[in-house]
Amino acid sequence: MDLGLSGQSAIVTGGSRSIGRAIAATLLREGARVMLVARDRARLAAARAVLAQETGGDVYCFAADLERDADARAMVENTIQTFGHIDIHVNCAGTVNPADFASLTEARWAAVFEEKLNLYVRCLRYVVPHMQARKAGRIINLAGVAGREGGAITIPVGVNNSAVLNLTKSLARALARDGILVNAVVPHIIDTDRQDETMAKLAAISGKPEAEIRKKRLDELPLGRMGRPQEVADVVTFLASARASFVSGAAWHVDGGAAHGI
Numbered sequence: 001m002d003l004g005l006s007g008q009s010a011i012v013t014g015g016s017r018s019i020g021r022a023i024a025a026t027l028l029r030e031g032a033r034v035m036l037v038a039r040d041r042a043r044l045a046a047a048r049a050v051l052a053q054e055t056g057g058d059v060y061c062f063a064a065d066l067e068r069d070a071d072a073r074a075m076v077e078n079t080i081q082t083f084g085h086i087d088i089h090v091n092c093a094g095t096v097n098p099a100d101f102a103s104l105t106e107a108r109w110a111a112v113f114e115e116k117l118n119l120y121v122r123c124l125r126y127v128v129p130h131m132q133a134r135k136a137g138r139i140i141n142l143a144g145v146a147g148r149e150g151g152a153i154t155i156p157v158g159v160n161n162s163a164v165l166n167l168t169k170s171l172a173r174a175l176a177r178d179g180i181l182v183n184a185v186v187p188h189i190i191d192t193d194r195q196d197e198t199m200a201k202l203a204a205i206s207g208k209p210e211a212e213i214r215k216k217r218l219d220e221l222p223l224g225r226m227g228r229p230q231e232v233a234d235v236v237t238f239l240a241s242a243r244a245s246f247v248s249g250a251a252w253h254v255d256g257g258a259a260h261g262i
């Protein structure tokens with residue numbers, strides 16, 4: 001299947017590792033030009049070099065802390081200078097930590113949204129007017145199954161992801177007449193760098209041994225294994241492609257059947 005991505009230009013936030021890096025690699029293999037965005041300059045430059053070598057694609061990187069408005073603006077300006085325009089924006093930078101609700105002070109609660117939702121919104125504030133002016137664009141937001149289901153110790157994760165899903169659906173409606181398609185991809189327990197870290201945090205919050213938490217989380221997965229970053233990247237790439245031209249406002253689960261809701 002020709003995905004029609006050759007020559008398309010894309011921003012992938014969080015493109016320096018894990019799911020974001022797999023998305024960048026897949027877009028590059030399909031002939032898209034990609035701007036990787038993350039904070040850690042050394043890891044970003046290393047990812048760019050490896051991806052250029054592995055895919056032979058046109059890959060650039062821009063160091064930005066998307067908690068800062070000026071960085072989000074500079075990311076968009078730099079990408080337009082580099083590629084001429086932006087066809088695809090993938091919001092993937094964000095690391096939400098589980099927390100016990102009782103430990104969430106007023107200040108901590110306000111900061112919860114800075115871990116993911118506000119990063120996404122900040123990028124879109126600059127990407128959307130550019131796409132509106134061109135009457136074309138694809139936006140893909142990485143959400144998470146916790147946004148669809150309640151979870152006693154995943155409240156910050158859940159509220160961020162619920163908000164990302166609402167943002168996706170609402171923007172899809174708001175931007176449809178501008179030719180901009182907005183979708184979410186909804187992963188669950190993907191085998192990434194920070195999975196060990198998350199298991200350790202869940203163990204600390206629940207007061208149970210990490211091995212027990214890990215076993216319980218894995219036992220609950222219908223396919224009996226974690227997902228792979230590539231499995232998420234393939235769905236993101238399809239949604240960015242010409243083959244998904246009538247898909248907008250959707251939330252595509254890549255969770256191995258883990259979500260309980262219909």
Ligand SMILES: NC(=O)c1ccc[n+]([C@@H]2O[C@H](COP(=O)([O-])OP(=O)(O)OC[C@H]3O[C@@H](n4cnc5c(N)ncnc54)[C@H](OP(=O)(O)O)[C@@H]3O)[C@@H](O)[C@H]2O)c1
Nearest residue numbers: 014016017018019038039040065066093094144187189190
């Ligand atoms: N992994 C899973 O099991 C899973 C499950 C459900 C949903 N998700 C969602 O999928 C997305 C990617 O998850 P992941 O596991 O691949 O994440 P990850 O391994 O933690 O990678 C996060 C990426 O975002 C960048 N980043 C973080 N904060 C940033 C900031 N303030 N400004 C710019 N870049 C920033 C990181 O680079 P720097 O640290 O260098 O900035 C890194 O490239 C997230 O939205 C996550 O919530 C993941």
